Amino acid sequence: MDDAAFGALAEAFREGGAERGFARLAERWLAEKNYPALFETRLMAARVAAGLPAILNGPPEDLDPEQRAKYEQAQIAAARETGELFLRDGQIYRAWPYFRAVGDPAPVRQAIAQAKPSPEEVDGLVEIAFHEGVDPKRGFELILEHYGTCRAITNFNHFPSPEGREESALLLTRTLYADLLANLKRAVESVEGSEPQTDSIAELIEGRDWLFEGNAYYLDTSHVSSIVQMSVNLENEQTLRMA
Structure with a gap:
């Protein structure tokens, strides 16, 4: 905490004690959108309420079970508040550590x-x-x-x-299928003068053996190989049919 923050905290403490002092400091951090500082302020307030020094170099010790439970709840509440504030500002990456700390990925x-x-x-x-x-x-x-x-x-x-693995496999297979279909249509159009009106690769290549003369290919062969290998462990019928 910088000198200005310490000065503001000391002034608030003089005016109304610890509770009011931390509340005033929290208001300042909220107004400035300094959410990490707000988080630390909430923790300091919780420590003081538990009879501990406001600033610790490690986990608090010498707390009875009730005090420890209250302090841990205060930590969770502070983390949630901070994470929600970051989410409200659209800063998902900065919100995540706070929700991860309390084991709640749902909001993120x-x-x-x-x-x-x-x-x-x-x-x-x-x-x-x-x-x-x-x-x-x-x-x-x-x-x-x-x-x-x-x-x-x-x-x-x-x-x-x-x-999500099956759904992602379907998305990847659809993408590659669409790429292959588009490439084949372009090849047919370049020879026949019009684009085939089908979205079935099987129908498109039927009767057009010339498409594969000279070992021609229309999709990166490593991509094809990956899809075939991937399909071995998949169960979705639509994915397997396209693969």
């Missing part, structure tokens, strides 16, 4: 589901949603949308949980 999961991140925010949301397992399916969607098929395939091989 909901925020990620509704988020339309800027390019600068995508990395942070992918880290939380996919790599930390808050919402792997949404995290995978962000990877595929913003980083492309190659990176999506690589990350699929390290999918963090069974939850």
